Amino acid sequence: xxxxxxxxxxxxxxxxxxxxxxxxxxxxxxxxxxxxxxxxxxxxxxxxxxxxxxxxxxxxxxxxxxxxxxxxxxxxxxxxxxxxxxxxxxxxxxxxxxxxxxxxxxxxxxxxxxxxxxxxxxxxxxxxxxxxxxxxxxxxxxxxxxxxxxxxxxxxxxxxxxxxxxxxxxxxxxxxxxxxxxxxxxxxxxxxxxxxxxxxxxxxxxxxxxxxxxxxxxxxxxxxxxxxxxxxxxxxxxxxxxx
Numbered sequence: 618x619x620x621x622x623x624x625x626x627x628x629x630x631x632x633x634x635x636x637x638x639x640x641x642x643x644x645x646x647x648x649x650x651x652x653x654x655x656x657x658x659x660x661x662x663x664x665x666x667x668x669x670x671x672x673x674x675x676x677x678x679x680x681x682x683x684x685x686x687x688x689x690x691x692x693x694x695x696x697x698x699x700x701x702x703x704x705x706x707x708x709x710x711x712x713x714x715x716x717x718x719x720x721x722x723x724x725x726x727x728x729x730x731x732x733x734x735x736x737x738x739x740x741x742x743x744x745x746x747x748x749x750x751x752x753x754x755x756x757x758x759x760x761x762x763x764x765x766x767x768x769x770x771x772x773x774x775x776x777x778x779x780x781x782x783x784x785x786x787x788x789x790x791x792x793x794x795x796x797x798x799x800x801x802x803x804x805x806x807x808x809x810x811x812x813x814x815x816x817x818x819x820x821x822x823x824x825x826x827x828x829x830x831x832x833x834x835x836x837x838x839x840x841x842x843x844x845x846x847x848x849x850x851x852x853x854x855x856x857x858x859x860x
Contacts, residue, residue, distance in 0.1 A: 634670055641848060647823060654748075655766055660745055662752045663667050665797055679705050679707060680750065680834060680835050681712070681832055681833075681834055682707065682708055682753060682833050682834060682835050682841070683705065683706060683707045683708060683729075683755065683831060683832075683833040684705075684708075684831065684832050684833070685703050685704065685705050685706075685824060685825065685830075685833070685846070686702055686703065686704050686770045686830050686831065687702065687703055687704075687825050687828075687829070688702050688703065688704045688719065688723070689701070689702040689721075690702075690725075690827060693723075696723070698723045698724070699723075699724070699725070699726065700721055700722065700723055701721065701725040701727075702719055702720070702721040703719070703720055703721075703722075703727065704717050704718075704719055705717065705718045705719070705720065705758065705771075706718075707755060707779070709769075709779075709781070710781060715779055718771075719783065720758055720769050721759045721762075722762070722767050723765075723767065724760050724762065725764070725824050725825045726760060726761070726822065726823075726824055726825075726828065727758065727759070727760050727822055727823070727825050728758070728759055728760070728761070728820045728821065728822030728843070729755055729757075729758050729771075729820065729822065729833065730751065730755075730756045730757040730758070730759060730819075730820045730840055731754060731755050731817070731818070731819050731820070731821070732754045732756055732799070732802035732803070732816070732817075732818055732819075733751055733752070733754075733755050733802075733816070733817060733818075733819050733840045733841060734751060734752045734753075734754045734798070734802055734813055734815075734816040734837075735751045735813070735814040735815050735816070735839065735840070736748040736750075736751065736760055736812050736813060736814055736837065737750075737812045737813070737814050738838060739812075740812055741837050748812055749769055749837065750835065750837035750838070751835055751836065751837060751838065751839060752777050752798065752839065753835050753840075754771055754798070754802070754842060755771040755772060755778070756770075756771055756818075757769065757770055758771055758856070764806040774799060775792075775796050775799050777792060777795045778795070778797070779789055781795075790817050793796065797855050802815050802816045802817075802818075803818075804816065805814075811822060818841075819840050819841055821833065821840075821841045821842060821843050822843075823845075828847060828848055828853065829846070829847060829848065830845070830846050830847070830848055831843055831844070831845055832844045832845075832846065
């Protein structure tokens with residue numbers, strides 16, 4: 618083999634070797650690039666998925682606002698009626714139970730008239746601190762019976778509801794806020810104000826019987842509903858002392 622042939626062969630081998638290196642580097646770069654793309658979209662998908670879960674959870678979330686139970690059923694022989702006494706416990710914005718109220722009706726198909734303001738879904742989705750869930754106010758508790766309808770007030774018009782009251786003293790700014798609430802809740806043009814979807818009067822009700830706990834909840838993107846559960850066995854037949 619001549620010197621020139623040796624040089625040509627060496628050059629050829631070197632060229633092949635370089636080509637292999639270039640191939641390896643190219644493949645490596647492609648793998649890294651693809652890995653980065655998959656990582657980027659994977660992280661993006663994960664974040665978006667987490668956000669979506671939070672949005673759905675907020676839209677589907679609810680809060681306990683009151684509980685009701687029957688404390689007594691008494692038959693009146695003269696009126697030939699069963700009188701039902703219910704215990705109504707409302708919870709404040711921090712979930713603390715307020716002083717119970719007792720109401721007696723000459724029947725047990727009882728409803729709670731409430732004012733509910735719903736905000737646009739975008740506020741609920743974002744978990745807005747002020748408009749992240751519907752606002753409610755218990756107004757009256759009643760039993761329909763034609764001219765013998767029985768009604769008890771739970772809150773007065775333009776009053777600050779006890780579950781929301783900040784202090785025991787009068788506060789003009791606080792009163793102004795709740796006057797606006799009443800205005801929105803009773804206005805046909807409420808949707809034009811402050812991101813409000815709608816404001817309306819609701820009256821969820823049911824047949825109240827002994828042995829059941831009735832929990833009234835507010836849906837963050839909706840209105841009020843009543844859930845039921847049985848009183849725990851350990852409490853049945855017991856009269857608990859007041860604290």
